Amino acid sequence: MQTFSKTSSTWIFRILQRRDNHFEYIKHLREILDSWTVMPIRENNEKNKAGKVYKKWYFNILSFEQFTELGNAFYKLDVSNGKRKKVLLSK
Numbered sequence: 001m002q003t004f005s006k007t008s009s010t011w012i013f014r015i016l017q018r019r020d021n022h023f024e025y026i027k028h029l030r031e032i033l034d035s036w037t038v039m040p041i042r043e044n045n046e047k048n049k050a051g052k053v054y055k056k057w058y059f060n061i062l063s064f065e066q067f068t069e070l071g072n073a074f075y076k077l078d079v080s081n082g083k084r085k086k087v088l089l090s091k
Contacts, residue, residue: 001013001014001067001070001071001074001075002014003071003075003084009068010063010068011063011067011068011070011071012060012061012062012063012067013060013061013067014058014059014060014061015029015030015033015058015059015060015061016056016057016058017056017057017058018046018054018055018056019054020054020055022057023057026041026057026058026059027041030059033059033061036061036062037059037060037061037062038062039059039060040059041057041058041059042057042058042059043055043056043057044056044057044058073087074086074087075087
């Protein structure tokens with residue numbers, strides 16, 4: 001889940017794979033979720049701390065109002081720095 005605003009009024013759900021051998025998997029997911037996205041699979045490069053470059057593939061699901069509740073539940077806003085922190089919920 002990802003938001004581009006601190007008010008969290010719009011959230012997207014991103015499907016992302018970072019391993020070369022997972023490209024077929026993300027293609028499969030894109031086919032299954034075809035009616036929920038208009039975005040093709042995009043490729044990007046990511047560099048790790050050691051400087052090694054990895055490919056990553058991703059696409060986004062269309063934004064739905066219902067994602068707001070999920071996004072706010074799992075990514076709490078830290079008012080001291082204005083950044084979001086992932087929170088794991090427990091029973």
